[in-house]
Amino acid sequence: MSLLQVQNVTKRFGGLTANDSISFEVPESTVFAVIGPNGAGKTTLFNAISGFFPPTEGRIAFDEQDITGAPQRKIAERGLVRTYQLVQLFKDLTVTENVLVGFHLVTKGAVGAALWRPRWMREQEARIREEARELLAFVGLSAQADMQADTLPYGQQRLLEVARALAAKPKLLLLDEPAAGLNTDETQALADTILRIRDRGITVLLIEHDMSLVMQIAQRIVVLDFGKKIAEGTPAEIKAHPDVIAAYLGSPEAADA
């Protein structure tokens, strides 16, 4: 059963076709990757899927429901949570507070509950604080729990963003270039974390510019080039695919030379 179905999704900005009739299906409990060179239309596709903007044409179904053109907040409510290419942390909040905000969708209570603090509210607060501790342990940020978010090194900021997204208890986690700007050790820690997220039963769809992380953790890969899907398959299939090699290295003749 596929959790996410992308059918003939096209996105045009004026005369520019950023996504040209792209289709694929993401099976449940897998790590699925979308790769391609710069400007291939990966982030545009992500934005269309996550509801950041609607696609010009095509249909997107998540968990057997049509989410095409739905606002991002509604899509998040259904269990599709994304991160951004540029880290978007709540900088003035502590690491723990960042994760606590992540629980917004799976908690309740507004002004009244905050003022009177009925028992359910206090219990909810205690529960999410405990869960936040677990999530920070899960991504390896326990020691940094009380630090202000923007004092973390970049690699840890990425992990915090992942922990915060997990707090919303997504079925599908969209990671937009999570390894961008990370060093080798940090990338390895991230790869390890993504696999453990999948082991929790959460499907991961990630965009990566660079192939090494993807080849290591993805079960299935879609390759975009100039807005078109040029290949889909397992890492081994993608590595051997002539169009992919051409897209990344130029034509095979040029690569041989």
Place this chain on the structure above:
Amino acid sequence: MTSPSTISIDTRLGVVGALIGVALVAGVFLQGGYLVTVIGFAAIYGIFCTGLNFFMGYTGQASFGQNAFAALGGYGTAILCAGLSWQPLIALPVTMVISGLIAAAVGYPTLRLRGHYLAMATFALGLITYELSIEWIDLTHGYMGYAGIPPLGIGTYELSSDRQQLLALVAVLLLGVWIANRLRDSRFGRALRGIAGSEAAANALGIDIARYKLAAFVIAAVYASVAGSLFAHFIGFISPEVFGLSMVTASFTMLYLGGIGTIWGPIIGAVVVSILPEAIRHIAAMVPNAPSNLKDFQEILYAVLLILILIFFPKGLAALPGMIARWRETKSEKGA
């Protein structure tokens, strides 16, 4: 560690701050006179800024027109209590509700704007209210102002002395701070602070940004309304100038000086900004053979002091505990 104390620096500074606050109010209470008015104003501004802090501090938005809601509160109180002889304690919640409803109605379309556009729109809101308070003479008495507003009280009992009113103002201020603290540290408050941090991330986590911004705007308006009402009761007279543009600049100074986004920053800012000109005046009066244009220099000295504070404490005076803690840490590291 050689320090025998296990009490955190925050707790100790909190105690010091509370002692200063109590000493200030008690001292002024015993001294009486003009200082009661100064500290009373500080308390009223403290309430106003605590509300504004919801919108500008926690939520990170800009409003240059919150004086409109102080005017609504002030004129509502004047009309209801002086014009229609209502009980202050009935008029107060009524003006709060009216201000809140108007804030919701005005904020719903306005808060779609962002950044500079939102600032301009809210600025216009303050100007419109100001013009209305001048032109709608039947209702507001125009430039003449509205006099004869009774002090706070219950039934036939009135807080007739300035000192009693000062205590009432401080009590309302503390209640306002308590509410702010309660809201800030909750799912609601965290959502606001998330919006300030990154709207993109807040949106991705399912936070209804428009709704939370509106809630913060309405809360700020209700606080402003209370501040306006309390001013009317405290002084007994209001005029359009009271809720003019100077209220906006004063409240911004207080917020940034004290520490925007913190719980006690707005209060610290309100007290410092209220007292500083008085202190300068007091010191200037002691200078022998002072030139006659010394008053002009007071303004300059005041501005210079504000700039110096903002240079050395860019996050406001409320960030002082953290700075001291770090300073002590580095000192003890060097000593070790």
